[in-house]
Amino acid sequence: MAVDLLLGLQWGDEGKGKIVDVLTQNYNLISRFQGGPNAGHTLIFDGYKHVLHTIPSGIFHKEAVNVVGNGVVIDPVIFDKEIQGLSQFDIDFQKVLLISRKAHLILPTHRLLDAASEKAKGKDKIGSTLKGIGPTYMDKTGRNGMRVGDLELDNWKDIFDALTQKHIKMIDFYNVALDYDLEALRQEFFASIKELRKLTFIDSEEYLHTAIKDKKTILAEGAQGSLLDVDFGTYPFVTSSNTTAAGACTGLGIAPNQIGEVFGIFKAYTTRVGSGPFPTELFDEDGATMAKVGHEFGATTGRARRCGWLDMVALKYACQVNGVTQLNMMKADVLSGFDTLKVCTAYEYNGEVIKHFPYNIEPENVKPIYTEISGWKEDLTGMTSEDQLPQALLDYIAFIEKETEIKITIVSVGPDRKQTIER
Numbered sequence: 001m002a003v004d005l006l007l008g009l010q011w012g013d014e015g016k017g018k019i020v021d022v023l024t025q026n027y028n029l030i031s032r033f034q035g036g037p038n039a040g041h042t043l044i045f046d047g048y049k050h051v052l053h054t055i056p057s058g059i060f061h062k063e064a065v066n067v068v069g070n071g072v073v074i075d076p077v078i079f080d081k082e083i084q085g086l087s088q089f090d091i092d093f094q095k096v097l098l099i100s101r102k103a104h105l106i107l108p109t110h111r112l113l114d115a116a117s118e119k120a121k122g123k124d125k126i127g128s129t130l131k132g133i134g135p136t137y138m139d140k141t142g143r144n145g146m147r148v149g150d151l152e153l154d155n156w157k158d159i160f161d162a163l164t165q166k167h168i169k170m171i172d173f174y175n176v177a178l179d180y181d182l183e184a185l186r187q188e189f190f191a192s193i194k195e196l197r198k199l200t201f202i203d204s205e206e207y208l209h210t211a212i213k214d215k216k217t218i219l220a221e222g223a224q225g226s227l228l229d230v231d232f233g234t235y236p237f238v239t240s241s242n243t244t245a246a247g248a249c250t251g252l253g254i255a256p257n258q259i260g261e262v263f264g265i266f267k268a269y270t271t272r273v274g275s276g277p278f279p280t281e282l283f284d285e286d287g288a289t290m291a292k293v294g295h296e297f298g299a300t301t302g303r304a305r306r307c308g309w310l311d312m313v314a315l316k317y318a319c320q321v322n323g324v325t326q327l328n329m330m331k332a333d334v335l336s337g338f339d340t341l342k343v344c345t346a347y348e349y350n351g352e353v354i355k356h357f358p359y360n361i362e363p364e365n366v367k368p369i370y371t372e373i374s375g376w377k378e379d380l381t382g383m384t385s386e387d388q389l390p391q392a393l394l395d396y397i398a399f400i401e402k403e404t405e406i407k408i409t410i411v412s413v414g415p416d417r418k419q420t421i422e423r
Contacts, residue, residue, distance in 0.1 A: 002260025071251020205253025237276025
């Protein structure tokens with residue numbers, strides 16, 4: 001039995017949470033394999049809106065077990081608040097939410113380091129969510145991080161204190177003004193650890209290996225998007241982990257030959273939060289309409305998202321890097337009302353026309369080359385089957401499928417789990 005993957009193909013915020021929620025009924029296990037609480041997966045059903053930050057999106061399906069893998073970094077304070085926010089749903093967290101002992105912990109001083117580093121950059125800041133994710137991954141690769149499994153040791157507070165003191169010295173090095181109460185942060189952290197230790201810690205790679213042998217169905221859930229991958233994204237304006245398919249292997253301990261379907265999630269247009277190059281970004285009324293109709297604000301930070309036309313060059317690149325086998329198109333309803341849609345099908349790169357994603361897509365090097373496609377006026381939000389979709393949307397879907405050579409198997413026409421058309 002293979003492990004299926006679900007990944008974002010743009011700069012995050014593609015709507016992965018909804019699709020995981022829709023697909024979960026087909027899986028016994030949902031596993032998150034990278035990232036931290038800067039992710040915000042939004043699920044809407046039964047009139048309620050839920051935003052998950054670290055907990056996998058299968059938590060609302062009572063038959064599914066949810067695993068937070070070793071590649072994830074966990075902020076115990078945020079994690080505890082997230083669990084408290086789900087208390088109304090009568091979830092047996094000890095049974096259905098399992099935490100890898102090898103997952104790293106975000107300390108309060110990781111967040112302070114994040115803030116100090118970003119503040120020191122001035123106008124060159126990356127646009128960090130200031131959740132401490134980057135500094136935590138730095139400690140991980142520096143081989144002195146603190147892991148969930150350390151909480152089972154008698155001296156875990158000593159490990160915490162030693163790492164905290166190291167961070168304080170680093171914060172002093174940045175020489176920026178930060179206002180914080182270290183003792184208050186310490187006590188808040190310890191209180192959240194007390195709650196975290198009530199959950200079930202596992203050797204997740206062994207647990208998943210056994211599940212595969214037992215022919216359990218497993219869906220691996222990524223966070224952020226492929227263009228934020230630390231290796232293959234728009235570096236340095238990226239996250240600190242591997243958001244692509246390869247990250248599932250290192251973030252869960254599964255072998256490449258155990259990967260089955262790769263679901264690639266993308267918006268019918270493109271958005272980006274924070275700093276970094278964005279070739280198809282719109283600064284006109286079209287971009288403002290996308291933002292307004294699509295409610296383009298970050299689920300975690302509330303930051304406004306930059307909006308632009310679909311970038312096919314970037315989408316094909318992400319499909320290639322991930323080995324995508326099925327495409328899921330989100331927010332098709334947001335494009336209703338445009339007379340004409342534009343799709344970037346090539347770049348003018350330093351005077352040359354190219355169709356591949358280059359090393360550098362800064363605006364001084366790259367200009368988008370567009371293909372125009374007819375838009376549609378119909379309201380899609382009440383449509384429930386493919387035969388109800390307007391011909392112009394079907395043509396748009398066919399165009400994307402021809403360019404990527406991958407079938408679009410799901411079209412989302414609204415935020416609710418019921419507003420999902422399978423093809």
